[in-house]
Amino acid sequence: MDSNLNIFSLTLVASSEGVWCFAFGENSMLHLWNPLIKKLVTISVPNYTYQPDSPKMIFGFGICPVTLEPTILKINYPLYTDGPWYVSVSVSTLSSRTWYNLDYDCLPCESIRIKRAGQAVIDGKIFWIGSERFYNDDGISNKIYLIVSFDLVTHQFHVQDMPEQVRVGEFSPPYYISQLGDSVIISGSFDFGNFCFIYAWALEVEGGFLSSCSLLFTIPHPGGHYLKLLGFSKDNQPIVEATIVQQWYRSLQVFHPTIQYFQNIGVEANRDSFFIGPFKESLILLTEPNNELIY
Numbered sequence: 001m002d003s004n005l006n007i008f009s010l011t012l013v014a015s016s017e018g019v020w021c022f023a024f025g026e027n028s029m030l031h032l033w034n035p036l037i038k039k040l041v042t043i044s045v046p047n048y049t050y051q052p053d054s055p056k057m058i059f060g061f062g063i064c065p066v067t068l069e070p071t072i073l074k075i076n077y078p079l080y081t082d083g084p085w086y087v088s089v090s091v092s093t094l095s096s097r098t099w100y101n102l103d104y105d106c107l108p109c110e111s112i113r114i115k116r117a118g119q120a121v122i123d124g125k126i127f128w129i130g131s132e133r134f135y136n137d138d139g140i141s142n143k144i145y146l147i148v149s150f151d152l153v154t155h156q157f158h159v160q161d162m163p164e165q166v167r168v169g170e171f172s173p174p175y176y177i178s179q180l181g182d183s184v185i186i187s188g189s190f191d192f193g194n195f196c197f198i199y200a201w202a203l204e205v206e207g208g209f210l211s212s213c214s215l216l217f218t219i220p221h222p223g224g225h226y227l228k229l230l231g232f233s234k235d236n237q238p239i240v241e242a243t244i245v246q247q248w249y250r251s252l253q254v255f256h257p258t259i260q261y262f263q264n265i266g267v268e269a270n271r272d273s274f275f276i277g278p279f280k281e282s283l284i285l286l287t288e289p290n291n292e293l294i295y
Contacts, residue, residue, distance in 0.1 A: 009025050010031070011024075013059045014060065015275075017063045018277075019032055027057050027059075028045055029043065029045060030043045043097055046090070056077045058074075058114055060075070062121040062126045066153050070093065071092070073150060074091075076090075089157075106157060109159070112131070112132050115177075117129060118176055120178065124151065124152050124153055125151050126150045126152065127147060127177060145162045146159055149208070160209065160210055163203065163210070166188075166213060176229060180202065183202040184202075185201070185203070186201045189228070197220050198240070200238070217238065217257050219257075220260070226242065226243040227240050228242075230252075230274055230275070231276030231278065237257070240253050240254075240255055241272075249270065250274070251268045252267040
C-alpha cells in the first residue's frame with residue numbers, strides 16, 4: 001500500500017469486487033484500497049463516544065450491484081447488555097462520503113448481535129453470522145445462531161434461522177463465514193476428544209436469500225491444535241490458519257481433500273491476522289465526479 005499509514009494500526013473489514021476496506025486506529029477512519037491500481041481513498045467515521053456505555057462498533061462493506069457504489073455500514077451496540085439499550089446503524093457511500101442513520105424499521109431486532117468473524121457479499125447482500133441470547137425461567141441463558149444479511153440496494157436487514165444441517169450433534173461452536181463463488185460458506189470446529197473436525201457447509205443464494213444447504217467437506221486434525229477455515233484458493237481448495245510449533249504463531253496451509261493432506265505454503269503470522277478475500281476473475285471500474293479512477 002503506497003501510504004505513510006502505520007500498517008499495525010490497520011484492521012481489515014472486508015473485501016468486495018477486488019476492493020479492500022480497512023479500519024484505521026481507533027476506528028476513526030476507513031480506507032478503501034484497490035491493489036490493482038494502488039489507489040487509496042479515506043472516509044472519516046463519526047465519533048459516537050458520547051453515546052452511553054462506550055458502544056461496540058462493527059463495520060460492513062460491499063459494492064451495490066445497481067449503482068456500483070462502494071457502501072460502508074457502521075453498526076453500534078452497547079458494550080454491556082445491562083446498560084442503556086440502543087442499536088445505531090449508519091450508512092455511507094463513496095460518492096457522498098457522508099453518514100446517515102437508517103430508519104428504525106430497517107434494523108434487525110435489538111437483541112441480535114452480529115459477529116465480527118468475517119462476511120460474504122453475494123447477490124447484492126452482505127451476510128454475517130449473528131446470534132441471539134434467550135434466558136430460561138431459571139435464569140440459564142441459551143444462545144442461538146442466525147444468518148443476518150443487509151441489502152445493498154434497499155438498505156434493509158433480514159434475519160434467517162441457521163439451517164438445521166449446520167450442526168453436529170448437540171455441539172454449537174463459534175461459526176465463521178466465508179465465500180466460495182456465489183455460495184455462503186459456514187464453518188466450525190468440533191471437538192471429539194483426541195481429534196477435531198472442521199465442518200464446512202455451502203449455502204446457496206437465490207434472489208438474495210439462502211435457499212439450500214449441503215455439507216461441503218470435513219477436515220480432521222489432532223485435538224488441541226488450532227485450525228480455522230479462512231477461504232479458498234482459485235482451485236477451490238480450503239485454506240486454513242493452523243497451529244505451528246510456536247503456539248503463539250499461526251501458518252497458512254492448503255488442504256487437499258482428495259488425499260487428506262495439508263500443504264504449508266510458508267506464510268506465518270500472529271493468530272487471527274490472516275484474511276483471504278474471495279477470488280474474482282475481474283474488477284469493476286468506477287470514477288469519482290472529477291473522473292478520477294477509483295477501481
